[in-house]
Amino acid sequence: MELPGNLKWIYGTDTNWAQTICRILLGAALLFAGISHLTFNRAEFVAQVPIWVPMSTDLVVILSGIMEIMLGLSLIFLYKWKALVGWATALFFVLIFPGNIAQYVNEVDAFGLDTDKARLIRLFFQPVLVVWALWSTGAFKAFINRNK
Known part of the structure; x- marks a missing residue:
């Protein structure tokens, strides 16, 4: 089935072996993180939910x-x-970034991030995750080439 030109970005382009491996590794990392949200790291994640979120912190952790x-x-x-x-x-990754900022601003210790320096360094890894997701799936390239 051929998609209209403006919808081709949904499937993406062919990716190479490195992108495929990175996509699967990112998927495995998210799967592990999600399971840890619901089980053994739940209290750590609850501590990271910003106080301004208008929901139960436990519910936020479960949903995320x-x-x-x-x-x-x-x-x-x-x-x-x-x-x-x-x-x-x-x-x-963009939507959960305010939680990482709140952890830094509010000086919340979690996951071994017990200094301002460690919490600040962590903030610089969130854009890396965004780029990783877009590169490993070919999403950005597919969007650029959607009308070709």
């Missing part, structure tokens, strides 16, 4: 854990839709 599990499984198994999954994963 479920989302990470879904994104992780999608990155691994929905390779035909990899570009769309890449955009969704990148958006997720």
Whole structure:
């Protein structure tokens, strides 16, 4: 089935072996993180939820854990839709970034990030995750080439 030109970005372009490995590794990392949200690291994640979020901190952790599990499984198994999954994963990383900023600003110790320096360094890794999601799925390239 041929998609209209403006929808081709959903599937993405062919990716090389390095991108495929990185996509699967990112998916496995998200799957692990999501499971840890719901089980053994739950208290650590609850401590990171910003105080301004208008929901139960436990509910936020549960919902974000479920989302990470879904994104992780999608990155691994929905390779035909990899570009769309890449955009969704990148958006997720952008949406949770305020929580990382809040952890830094509010000096919340979690996951061994017990100094301002460690919490600040962590902030610089979030854009890396966004780029990783877009590159490993071919999402950005597919979007650029959508009308070709």
